[in-house]
Amino acid sequence: MATKYDDIIKLRGGKAAYDIAEEKKGEWVSFIPNEQFNNVLRTVIKSVRGNDIDNHKSFWINGTYGTGKSHAVAVISHLLGDAVEDIRQWVDYEYKDAKFAAIRQAIYSLRETKRLLTVNVYGLGAMTHPGDLALVLQKAVTETLRKNKIDIAVPTDYENYIEQIRQNQEIWNHLIDTHTALSSVVADSEQLAESLKTGDLGIFHRVSDTLREAQLDIRLNNDNIKQWLCEVQDRLAELGTYNGLLIVWDEFTDVMTDAIGVPVLKQLQEVAQKFMNEDSNSYLFLISHPSAFNGIDSEQLKQTDGRYHRMKYNMESVSAFKIMSRKFEIIDEERHTQMCQQFYMMNSQLLDIFTATSNDQQSTRKDLFNLYPLHPGTANLATHYATVVGSSSRSVFEFLGQNDSIREFLDSEEHFLNRDTITADYLWDYVLKVFQDDVTNYGAVTERYNSYKLQVANEGDAYFAVFKGILLLNAFNNVSGENNNGLVTPSEENIHALFAGTRHDGEVDTVLQWFNEQGIIQRAPGGLYSVQFSALPSGEIEEKKTEMRNVQYRYTEQVLNFSDAASTAFEKKMMQKVIRPYGFKFFSDHQNEAVLRSQIKNARKDTKTSAMFFALLMARNNTELGVLRSFAEKCAEDENDKDLKNIVYLVFDEVFTDAKYEQFIEYQANYACASSHGFLDQQKVHRDHAVSMVKEWMDSVQRGNAIVYINGEEKQPISVKHLSSIVNSVISPTIFPYGPDACELLRQKATSIQRQISCNILKDNKMCVNANICSI
Structure with a gap:
């Protein structure tokens, strides 16, 4: 006999945000289909059915955060890949009404002839170069095959290397002994082969780099990823359980917003084109935010539409x-x-x-x-x-x-x-x-x-x-x-x-x-119990706001400097991997160019002569941004003022906006009033919000672009996300030649690959003062 509600009703499990990479068994069945999902499903069925060559394409779904697109694609992957008996209960329950008879029958009819093995790829992963795409796809496919206990003979690039290493152990032991890229991570050829067996992308790159340095060439059997995937598909079909692959790439936005995004997409276009062949039963399914299309030009977008069913996924309309x-x-x-x-x-x-x-x-x-x-x-x-x-x-x-x-x-x-x-x-x-x-x-x-x-x-x-x-x-x-x-x-x-x-x-x-x-909540005319109250005196808050606009936070740089949030973000997120000493300070428009010049000069003097100095110019609005760009350009081109030489002026595109500035002033005014009245809880809340606004601004700055001005040169807009590598490989070696001390720092802090890149740039540009005696 029931003695509590828990005896009659239970709460179903399931996470709020659906993670395809961490999906638990049976988790997908909590999904509630709506007409938007049904339209996506109809498109997928029509394509996979394969009897209409014009619709035989891969898929790209895009929607904002929280729309449920990942969960929707996970459900589709189960409908296409699970045993029919494992999907029957969900299909029969969700599509039991007569109005869904057609879609229910379409699912079962498709599954009589087609079953796809789902391969999950997530985000940018370890990719740092477009050439990594083949390795990422191969690793994902082989792991899926292993997980499903499917044994087929299609060797990967990793396996080709392993085979070569084990057949030529003396050669590889010599390469390990003479190349620090390998000797710093493995002791011998057997350990190198074992490391490659784990699918370690870093080890793979070290092997590739070593072969290039030694001017050796190992011809890989599967350097054509399109052909390799089709071979996997064919082997699967021969085994009789699956007809092909469904490669689901979630968080594809991370790929498209990275510098390698468009080159990777071009390679995927070729894969998608190969999958469009009439005899193919494999498909790509990309999941992204709408911003993934921002960097694609009209011609590339046209090519994409020719190879993918591109579908928008909006917020769920289910009650x-x-x-x-x-x-x-x-x-x-x-x-x-x-x-x-x-x-x-x-x-x-x-x-x-x-x-x-x-x-x-x-x-x-x-x-x-x-x-x-x-x-x-x-x-x-x-x-x-x-x-x-x-x-x-x-x-x-x-x-x-x-x-x-x-x-x-x-x-x-x-x-x-x-x-x-x-x-x-x-x-x-x-x-x-x-x-x-x-x-x-x-x-x-x-x-x-x-x-x-x-x-x-x-x-x-x-x-x-x-x-x-x-x-x-x-x-x-x-x-x-x-x-x-x-x-x-x-x-x-x-x-x-x-x-x-x-x-x-x-x-x-x-x-x-x-x-x-x-007087806790008083009744207003009409029987309303409305809350229109602030514990802080409104007149006092308004006075504080005026004071702060005119004094404490008159200039944008004061907003950035009121806490360590901005400086920490710049050091820890944007310059984390910079291998040379540097100094920096935030600046903004002071409505007086002479004052701003003087501030930058003084800040440069406070930085060690051997260190780079960054003048970080940040704006409240677009008007101020225009002023700062003009100012940076004039300073960088000023050949008469030696104190302005070798300063890196970084003008960031992302502005704070006037609306957010007013919100910041609101928080600071409330914080000041709460402090004076002893409201400790409110004091902390308002200050924390002001700090959070600066952090969010810096996060937006990191996702955006900046223009670099140095010694009369205006660089093209750069991605702030990649500022560290730009400083190491372009700004530092070409503008600030390395002396003996800097080379020693390079030896201590940089990886072997970073040292090689930096040294090659210095030597190529005849900027290295140690070229004849260097031991790096």
Whole structure:
């Protein structure tokens, strides 16, 4: 006999964000298809079926963060690759309605003749050069074959090297002894072969580099990745289980936004072209953010469209109620149905209230019914959280699935005995951290909560629960905009609806009266309990904002220097691999060119003469950016001022924006006022947000471009992400020749490959002062 909800209903497992690379067995079945997914699936079926040569192409799906595109592609890979009996339950359940008969039949019809082996590739991985693509694909395929215990004889480039090494051990032992690129990592040829067996890309590069240095050539049997993949496909077909490969490349954005992106894409175009052959049963499936297409010109895009079905994937349109209902696994349907009927028989108005705005009231009523013991008022607020705060399914899945309080509720005998429901206060406790991190949108409600939580909690559970419910209504009402369906207005009717049928139902009027009398949340005309309050004096905040605009943060560089966030980001993220001493300082427009020149000169004097010095010019807006570019160009070209020589002027494209500057001033003004009034919690929150704004700016800077000005030269825009390598291979050796001390530093800090690159550049440009005696 059931003694707690956990005996009747369980929470399904599953992560909020779907990771194809870390997918657990059976995890894919939590996916809820919608018409958008069905359209993608129809396109895939039409292509894989192979009876229409014009549609026989690979796939490229793109969508923003949180749209569910990775999960959608994972489901497709299972539909195409799992045994039919393993997909039948999901297909028959999701497509059981008559209107889905065609798509259900299309899946089964396809699987009578086709089955694809899924190979997963993720992100940029260890690729540093376009030539790494073949190795990445080969490694992914061979690992998949090994995982599925499929033994086919198609050697990889790694295996070719291993074979050559073991057949010519004396030669390779000599190469190891005479080349530090190998001797620094392995002792002999046997250890080298074992390292290659693990698929170590770094070892592979060292072997390749050594062969080039020794002017040796080992002809690889499978240097044509297109042909190699087709050979794998053919061997699979001969074995009889699979017809071909489905190569799913998730987070392909990382590849396309890297410097090697377009060359890699060109090679993949050739693979996709090969897969388009009528006798091919293999496909690429690329998953990316829309930004992946930013670096592709119109001609390349045309080629892409000729080889891929390019599909957009938007935010899921499935009802959040339906998403939440899938988190509940009902293990005693008869008992659960009885309890649902009893609750809604006594509170029949609730289904009417919370389905009034639905386009499909019958379906929504069913979803709400199945969500018991989650109160429909709580479910409604959770949908607003998903819509205006979170990211659709992730948010509601996290609320139910990653919430210890919900699990404790379901495991409580007391809650079951009293027929309690999961009320809005559970949702408040879950979202509080998110609200506290967003002072701009939710500062009013979190300040009210922090100011009165102890006083309200001392009055009893009903007071505290209703207090949290009202604050949630205010929070969502303030930010929901067009998504406000009237059910999040902090009215007496909506407050009552949140707790109808609960143990607090009969106390709501008393609680509201007490809130009004105590001034905690006062009743406004129309029965609204609105929160429009700040614990800090608004006049004082405005005075502080004016002061900060004119003094403390008048110039953009002051924003960057108020904490160590900007300097740390520059050193640890942008210059992490620079192998030569350097100094730097942030600068911005001072509306006086002479003052700015003087500041840069003084900062250069404070840096060691042998070190490089970077003047980092960053702008608040595009107007300031234009001024800084003009200023940097003039300074770099000024041959009369020797103090400006050999300074690297870096002008970053990413501006702070005036809107973010005003938000920064808002945080700093609130921080100053909170400090003066002793509000320690608010003081920390506002300062942390100001620091976070600078960190986010620096992150955007790193993803963008910059222009380098040195000694009269204006460089082409460079990718800030690759600043370290540009400094090491271009700026440092060509502008700042290495003397003996610098060479010793190069010996200590650089890898053998970095030393080789730097030394070759120096020698080629006749810039090395140690060329005749160098032992590096």
